[in-house]
């Protein structure tokens with residue numbers, strides 16, 4: 069995650085958890101050695117204790133079981149306070165406020181990339197597979213306050229997918245209907261059975277994405293989708309398989325949503341690229357990669 073993607077290990081704790089840094093925050097991701105190779109929990113941020121309590125009351129009023137995180141829980145997550153609950157598919161979900169910053173310990177990528185687009189838009193996005201699409205859509209919209217960006221299908225009809233936002237990022241959350249939950253099928257036909265279909269991180273510019281793409285080729289990282297442009301969020305990206313087996317989208321240039329003017333539409337088809345890629349891409353290319361990421365030379369064999 070660090071030498072390929074360019075994140076920085078900021079901390080490790082006695083439980084073997086590894087904290088990954090992408091910006092001024094102490095961390096944006098935590099890798100837990102618990103062994104199920106799936107999302108351990110999703111953390112959604114609110115501004116302060118009052119907002120946290122308001123959301124907890126709202127969830128409880130709707131019959132959702134909410135647990136207040138202990139001081140030890142908060143310390144473990146490096147936040148000031150949190151609540152814990154489960155989404156309708158059983159995905160552990162946390163709402164928190166007061167993330168620890170690392171002033172004076174600014175992000176330093178182990179690679180020569182410009183950095184990541186995070187800030188008020190968070191880590192990027194996650195796409196999850198929901199047992200009951202309508203219930204999950206209602207949960208994230210009406211109880212957690214997400215707004216729909218794009219929506220495909222109609223209730224009871226066709227494949228359902230929602231792209232939802234909670235800040236200017238086009239989507240921080242994608243929910244897809246699990247057509248065969250036990251096998252984890254979905255729009256990415258090769259995806260294994262996991263709640264987390266993919267996570268997207270947004271790099272600063274096209275050179276970051278291009279150099280990472282070539283590094284993946286050189287290192288034999290398996291691709292899930294080739295380079296392409298998304299029709300909905302306009303992200304210029306490619307997809308790889310992480311060692312844990314879920315997808316990771318690495319992109320740049322995603323567009324933002326202005327809630328005062330945004331109208332909900334179906335997601336558009338991609339104008340080009342994002343072809344299912346798995347092993348053939350790596351096996352048909354050989355790369356002469358100069359380690360300083362400045363010279364990109366590839367040839368087909």
Ligand SMILES: [Fe+2]
Nearest residue numbers: 193266268317
């Ligand atoms: Fe994505």
